Amino acid sequence: MTVVAAPTLHVTKGHGTQNDFVLLDDRDALVELSPALVRGLADRRAGVGGDGVIRVVASENVPEGVSALADEPAARWFMDYRNADGSVAEMCGNGVRVFAAYLERLGLWDGTGELALGTRAGVRRVRRVAVPAGIGDDVWYAVDMGTWHLPGGSQAVRDGADAEVAVAGLEVARAGLSVDVGNPHVVLALGDEDELTAADLTRAPEVTPVPPNGTNVELVVPLGEHEAPDGSLVGRVRMRVHERGVGETRSCGTGACAAALAVRTWAGAGAPDVWLVDVPGGTVRVTVLPEGHVELAGPAVLVAAADVDLAALVAGR
Numbered sequence: 455m456t457v458v459a460a461p462t463l464h465v466t467k468g469h470g471t472q473n474d475f476v477l478l479d480d481r482d483a484l485v486e487l488s489p490a491l492v493r494g495l496a497d498r499r500a501g502v503g504g505d506g507v508i509r510v511v512a513s514e515n516v517p518e519g520v521s522a523l524a525d526e527p528a529a530r531w532f533m534d535y536r537n538a539d540g541s542v543a544e545m546c547g548n549g550v551r552v553f554a555a556y557l558e559r560l561g562l563w564d565g566t567g568e569l570a571l572g573t574r575a576g577v578r579r580v581r582r583v584a585v586p587a588g589i590g591d592d593v594w595y596a597v598d599m600g601t602w603h604l605p606g607g608s609q610a611v612r613d614g615a616d617a618e619v620a621v622a623g624l625e626v627a628r629a630g631l632s633v634d635v636g637n638p639h640v641v642l643a644l645g646d647e648d649e650l651t652a653a654d655l656t657r658a659p660e661v662t663p664v665p666p667n668g669t670n671v672e673l674v675v676p677l678g679e680h681e682a683p684d685g686s687l688v689g690r691v692r693m694r695v696h697e698r699g700v701g702e703t704r705s706c707g708t709g710a711c712a713a714a715l716a717v718r719t720w721a722g723a724g725a726p727d728v729w730l731v732d733v734p735g736g737t738v739r740v741t742v743l744p745e746g747h748v749e750l751a752g753p754a755v756l757v758a759a760a761d762v763d764l765a766a767l768v769a770g771r
């Protein structure tokens with residue numbers, strides 16, 4: 455574990471619907487964020503603890519080719535996201551909101567208008583939004599998550615499944631639908647909430663054919679639809695997730711988008727464009743936007759700040 459800057463690292467802890475992250479401000483890209491350092495910071499016993507680590511880097515310090523920043527000079531800040539096992543992921547939906555809250559805390563965004571930020575999946579745009587009635591009182595952010603894709607790169611499929619998924623605790627393998635929202639997901643619908651509870655996600659679900667770069671897996675139970683005050687339809691699903699590079703987490707923003715998109719696809723014509731996704735850590739809202747985009751909205755909370763003694767972090771593992 456080599457760190458150029460200092461023997462201590464100032465970090466902040468935050469979460470979005472209890473998908474939790476260790477955040478660091480390394481705008482000059484001085485910290486060598488090795489997989490070992492990420493694993494140490496994310497360690498829930500010998501480190502700070504989190505599902506992932508997120509680093510703020512000024513766009514001009516991001517190596518060329520990492521994101522589409524060259525096309526978007528307004529994206530001054532790059533979200534360098536790592537999973538708890540030290541692996542790099544293209545995108546993190548809950549992470550983007552927490553990253554925006556962290557930029558506000560650092561005085562790098564004033565919370566007004568639209569914040570463009572760089573990610574490995576391209577530029578994402580964030581804005582503060584009103585909290586939907588009855589869903590807590592944390593500050594909410596909405597993120598345009600860009601374009602999404604079903605198998606074959608399209609936004610419509612003839613068959614509702616392209617994979618078979620075996621989940622511990624469930625007797626028979628289920629059909630799953632791959633959804634790409636910047637990172638890979640496979641979504642499978644379960645019969646009822648008892649099955650959702652019975653699923654054992656301490657082990658990674660086995661997906662066939664094996665996705666070449668691994669995948670996140672979402673188990674969903676559709677909960678029906680209701681009418682919003684403006685007369686439009688809102689769908690609701692309950693979800694559990696096993697994240698690539700992490701394990702079961704209490705929420706996954708990209709996973710919520712994938713879950714809503716899969717259920718909407720299975721529901722066919724006339725299905726709602728707005729979905730509430732209930733996860734163990736809370737509720738997020740997914741909206742299918744025009745031009746093939748999808749939006750994720752939900753809370754972001756910063757809960758603590760700490761100075762990490764890097765020598766102790768190494769010694770403790």
Ligand SMILES: N[C@@H](CCC[C@H](N)C(=O)O)C(=O)O
Nearest residue numbers: 543546547548637706707708
């Ligand atoms: N929790 C995230 C997704 C993080 C990345 C994922 N584990 C992967 O490897 O693709 C979210 O909120 O989207």
